[in-house]
Amino acid sequence: MATTGQFITCKAAVAWEANKPLVIEDVQVAPPQAGEVRIKILFTALCHTDAYTWSGKDPEGLFPCILGHEAAGIVESVGEGVTEVQPGDHVIPCYQAECKECKFCRSGKTNLCGKVRAATGVGVMMSDRKSRFSINGTPIYHFMGTSTFSQYTVVHDVSVAKIDPVAPLEKVCLLGCGVPTGLGAVWNTAKVESGSIVAVFGLGTVGLAVAEGAKAAGASRIIGIDIDSKKFDVAKNFGVTEFVNPKDHEKPIQQVLVDLTDGGVDYSFECIGNVSVMRAALECCHKGWGTSVIVGVAASGQEISTRPFQLVTGRVWKGTAFGGFKSRSQVPWLVEKYMKKEIKVDEYITHNLTLGEINEAFDLMHEGGCLRCVLATHV
Numbered sequence: 040m041a042t043t044g045q046f047i048t049c050k051a052a053v054a055w056e057a058n059k060p061l062v063i064e065d066v067q068v069a070p071p072q073a074g075e076v077r078i079k080i081l082f083t084a085l086c087h088t089d090a091y092t093w094s095g096k097d098p099e100g101l102f103p104c105i106l107g108h109e110a111a112g113i114v115e116s117v118g119e120g121v122t123e124v125q126p127g128d129h130v131i132p133c134y135q136a137e138c139k140e141c142k143f144c145r146s147g148k149t150n151l152c153g154k155v156r157a158a159t160g161v162g163v164m165m166s167d168r169k170s171r172f173s174i175n176g177t178p179i180y181h182f183m184g185t186s187t188f189s190q191y192t193v194v195h196d197v198s199v200a201k202i203d204p205v206a207p208l209e210k211v212c213l214l215g216c217g218v219p220t221g222l223g224a225v226w227n228t229a230k231v232e233s234g235s236i237v238a239v240f241g242l243g244t245v246g247l248a249v250a251e252g253a254k255a256a257g258a259s260r261i262i263g264i265d266i267d268s269k270k271f272d273v274a275k276n277f278g279v280t281e282f283v284n285p286k287d288h289e290k291p292i293q294q295v296l297v298d299l300t301d302g303g304v305d306y307s308f309e310c311i312g313n314v315s316v317m318r319a320a321l322e323c324c325h326k327g328w329g330t331s332v333i334v335g336v337a338a339s340g341q342e343i344s345t346r347p348f349q350l351v352t353g354r355v356w357k358g359t360a361f362g363g364f365k366s367r368s369q370v371p372w373l374v375e376k377y378m379k380k381e382i383k384v385d386e387y388i389t390h391n392l393t394l395g396e397i398n399e400a401f402d403l404m405h406e407g408g409c410l411r412c413v414l415a416t417h418v
């Protein structure tokens with residue numbers, strides 16, 4: 040490649056400050072160092088977590104930065120020692136790394152990886168604790184180890200999943216976050232059994248993917264809870280069988296669900312990021328065995344609470360990151376499942392725009408009709 044070893048100047052959407060519109064800038068992207076991969080990002084979607092960090096409520100949010108973590112692209116060049124991908128490979132950047140060597144990866148108990156997390160949490164690369172992005176010498180922080188709101192990005196090699204080159208990148212970019220998170224919350228974290236009663240709080244992409252996963256697992260009832268009734272029609276297509284809008288009830292929502300289900304649900308999932316709803320999601324679970332999984336990300340300073348009696352009497356409170364999927368090992372498998380039409384992806388894409396229209400895309404996220412908006416970055 041003509042660009043190998045060179046700085047690349049390209050367009051990227053820079054968040055200069057919390058809550059201020061992103062600005063499309065000419066950004067210099069340094070060549071990948073040892074153990075790093077430079078990717079030409081072709082498509083990136085927006086996830087609610089990008090909006091969360093941009094809002095200034097993320098304790099790990101640093102500015103200026105390049106947000107974005109749900110994307111697909113092609114490897115442009117690799118640094119020394121990188122063996123598992125090469126230029127031309129089609130890839131999905133993974134904010135949850137998988138080194139296969141660290142204590143976490145070897146535990147067999149978690150998909151979390153410790154190899155690069157300390158660096159990705161402070162917006163730099165691990166080898167020299169510096170950013171590969173700059174504008175006229177001013178460093179711009181990385182985000183979640185991915186920074187996909189850019190035509191080119193640099194990631195650690197442990198954060199790259201190589202996928203089938205036949206897969207449409209404009210679709211499978213969604214397999215970088217929201218869809219796997221919902222499916223995996225059901226399949227890996229909760230391990231929902233056939234015949235279970237499931238409650239899903241929040242019917243955005245993540246909640247709908249929970250519903251899809253629960254349907255595939257054979258759940259007998261899938262109750263969708265959202266304060267926006269417009270979500271209910273589309274949710275039927277993802278497997279939701281009943282709908283509850285908390286605004287239609289005077290009783291606490293946990294009581295409404297307990298009454299509807301002869302004592303409570305077997306599994307509940309909080310897919311909003313609201314700590315009051317997290318409590319309701321736990322407390323609507325059946326005594327003795329009900330399990331609640333926290334998927335939503337809550338703002339800095341927010342804390343969960345419940346009466347310990349809720350746990351003493353057998354309810355279980357869990358959380359999930361990337362649905363418990365091991366990223367480099369399992370994202371290619373999810374891509375194959377999509378190619379075999381075993382999981383939905385296209386159905387979550389409600390809008391298509393370009394990188395230059397990213398601020399409109401963020402505005403769309405706050406409208407009920409938007410699930411995922413995919414941005415084409417090279418147009």
Ligand SMILES: NC(=O)c1ccc[n+]([C@@H]2O[C@H](COP(=O)([O-])OP(=O)(O)OC[C@H]3O[C@@H](n4cnc5c(N)ncnc54)[C@H](O)[C@@H]3O)[C@@H](O)[C@H]2O)c1
Binds near residue numbers: 337
């Ligand atoms: N744990 C993870 O690995 C992971 C991965 C991806 C996303 N997330 C988080 O999951 C959450 C959902 O993401 P998304 O992209 O689907 O978001 P989204 O904004 O598209 O969906 C949230 C839904 O919740 C509904 N809602 C809001 N307040 C509510 C309330 N009080 N009661 C009931 N419904 C309510 C909204 O109407 C909306 O339909 C976010 O917090 C995101 O940051 C976590």
Ligand SMILES: N[C@@H](CCC(=O)N[C@@H](CSCO)C(=O)NCC(=O)O)C(=O)O
Binds near residue numbers: 086087089336339
């Ligand atoms: N910096 C945030 C962390 C938020 C968070 O929990 N992120 C999820 C992924 S959200 C994707 O849309 C996650 O995987 N967490 C595990 C990890 O970050 O290692 C905060 O502090 O609130």
Ligand SMILES: [Zn+2]
Binds near residue numbers: 086088089108216217
């Ligand atoms: Zn996300």
Ligand SMILES: [Zn+2]
Binds near residue numbers: 139144151
């Ligand atoms: Zn690891």
